[in-house]
Amino acid sequence: MHVLILGGDGFCGWPTALHLSDRGHEVTIVDNLSRRAIDIELEAESVTPIRPIGERLRVWREVSGRDIGFVRLDLATEYERLAALLTDLRPDAVVHFAEQRAAPYSMRSVPAKRYTVDNNVRATHNLLVALVASGTDAALVHLGTMGVYGYGWSGSAPIPEGYLTVKVPTPDGDLERRILHPAHPGSVYHLTKTLDQLMFSFYAANDGLRITDLHQGIVWGTQTAQTVRDERLVNRFDYDGDYGTVLNRFLAQAAVGHPLTVHGTGGQTRAFIHLQDTVRCIEIALANPPAAGDRPKVFNQVTETHRVRDLAKLVSSLTGVATAHLPNPRKEAIENELRVSNDQFLALGLKPTSLSEGLLDECTNIAGRYRSRIDPRRIIARSVWRPGMETADDLLTDLPDAPPSRIA
Ligand code: NAD
Ligand code: USQ
Numbered sequence: 001m002h003v004l005i006l007g008g009d010g011f012c013g014w015p016t017a018l019h020l021s022d023r024g025h026e027v028t029i030v031d032n033l034s035r036r037a038i039d040i041e042l043e044a045e046s047v048t049p050i051r052p053i054g055e056r057l058r059v060w061r062e063v064s065g066r067d068i069g070f071v072r073l074d075l076a077t078e079y080e081r082l083a084a085l086l087t088d089l090r091p092d093a094v095v096h097f098a099e100q101r102a103a104p105y106s107m108r109s110v111p112a113k114r115y116t117v118d119n120n121v122r123a124t125h126n127l128l129v130a131l132v133a134s135g136t137d138a139a140l141v142h143l144g145t146m147g148v149y150g151y152g153w154s155g156s157a158p159i160p161e162g163y164l165t166v167k168v169p170t171p172d173g174d175l176e177r178r179i180l181h182p183a184h185p186g187s188v189y190h191l192t193k194t195l196d197q198l199m200f201s202f203y204a205a206n207d208g209l210r211i212t213d214l215h216q217g218i219v220w221g222t223q224t225a226q227t228v229r230d231e232r233l234v235n236r237f238d239y240d241g242d243y244g245t246v247l248n249r250f251l252a253q254a255a256v257g258h259p260l261t262v263h264g265t266g267g268q269t270r271a272f273i274h275l276q277d278t279v280r281c282i283e284i285a286l287a288n289p290p291a292a293g294d295r296p297k298v299f300n301q302v303t304e305t306h307r308v309r310d311l312a313k314l315v316s317s318l319t320g321v322a323t324a325h326l327p328n329p330r331k332e333a334i335e336n337e338l339r340v341s342n343d344q345f346l347a348l349g350l351k352p353t354s355l356s357e358g359l360l361d362e363c364t365n366i367a368g369r370y371r372s373r374i375d376p377r378r379i380i381a382r383s384v385w386r387p388g389m390e391t392a393d394d395l396l397t398d399l400p401d402a403p404p405s406r407i408a
Contacts (some may be wrong), residue, residue, distance in 0.1 A: 011219070029057075029068060048222060049373065092139070103187035128207075156339065161299055212285045241379060249261065258379055266307065271340050329384045
């Protein structure tokens with residue numbers, strides 16, 4: 001199968017490209033390298049020393065004997081080139097990762113809010129129009145987010161996979177309808193993912209596009225079976241206040257003895273998945289597309305749920321580093337329960353990697369090994385959800401020195 005990986009230079013896209021190439025698929029990466037440009041803007045770097053895309057691809061050829069194509073293209077602004085590419089390559093499948101994906105970055109300023117909406121909405125819409133206009137009959141798999149459902153909305157009922165059955169009272173009795181789960185975005189970034197969902201519903205119904213939307217939880221971990229094959233294939237690991245996600249951030253903080261930055265009480269419960277399971281889920285989704293005319297298929301791509309303060313406690317117990325409760329820069333529920341249905345992936349053969357299996361390896365082989373690359377000034381999250389919200393800068397100066405990390 002020829003698969004286009006849009007956003008294939010990124011944290012999830014790069015290991016997916018290698019995984020699918022290793023499985024014998026023909027792979028072409030499309031990326032505008034905007035994520036690398038944002039690193040320069042934020043003066044923050046991946047903890048792991050990621051190599052330029054050209055070198056990554058040469059090394060993959062050396063270690064696997066397989067070629068991966070690369071096209072530098074901006075999906076949001078280069079529609080004609082995108083349509084021509086689809087006409088030229090006629091891919092069997094397209095995996096769409098190519099969006100600005102950090103909630104804090106999307107809230108940091110007016111230009112960042114506008115960029116996130118312009119980039120994400122236009123990228124997705126250009127792709128959908130181009131698939132139709134070029135007559136490309138490819139299965140489309142998109143990386144969405146658990147955050148489209150919001151947190152705390154559904155009480156103790158598990159969050160269903162994309163759709164909800166509702167009863168509408170009418171004078172003639174109740175009508176039963178299956179509707180897209182109501183959207184409760186918690187950031188401008190998450191808002192763009194809810195808009196993506198509507199676009200998918202429309203193009204599936206109107207044009208018969210075959211679309212799968214993966215509502216993914218927070219991805220943790222860095223490496224997969226392919227990225228470990230040569231140090232020059234190493235995957236990205238973000239730890240900074242905008243792009244670092246909570247568990248990876250705690251691991252990086254522990255590696256340099258920085259107190260673990262729990263926002264508020266740490267009562268926020270979120271869904272997680274290991275990167276190795278992400279690439280496997282995408283392979284499963286590609287093998288099980290909906291039929292033309294079906295509504296978009298939605299999978300909840302998560303394997304575990306955890307409360308933020310419990311993650312901090314776990315990392316603290318592994319490393320000896322203390323926890324700090326900081327003012328929460330976000331506008332989110334202080335505490336929430338979260339139960340998520342993920343039956344479809346389990347039924348299709350996913351064998352989840354648990355936190356207990358992979359965490360120690362991450363501590364030592366990634367965060368510990370590359371700790372000299374961590375800049376403590378990039379750790380505190382400074383993007384605030386509302387002007388005037390308190391940030392942790394002042395408070396941190398009052399913190400006692402953390403005991404030294406036990407990471408070797
Ligand atoms: P990332 O920022 O590391 O990768 C995204 C890639 O897309 C980058 O290489 C970037 O250069 C590229 N890109 C962005 N806009 C583009 C455009 N207009 N044209 C071409 N390329 C463009 O992000 P990631 O962590 O790999 O996330 C990938 C996808 O998965 C995102 O859509 C994100 O919303 C989703 N997701 C990620 C997580 C997570 O924890 N990382 C969790 C749930 C969902
Ligand atoms: N948090 C802390 N301390 C930190 C960082 C985060 O307590 O140092 C808290 C946040 O306040 C939040 C939770 O941890 O309550 C999760 O934050 P996060 O930055 O790990 O995740 P989030 O902003 O939700 O975004 C990430 C990815 C995004 C993806 C989303 C999946 O960046 O691309 O869509 O996870 S989900 O959360 O399921 O919507």
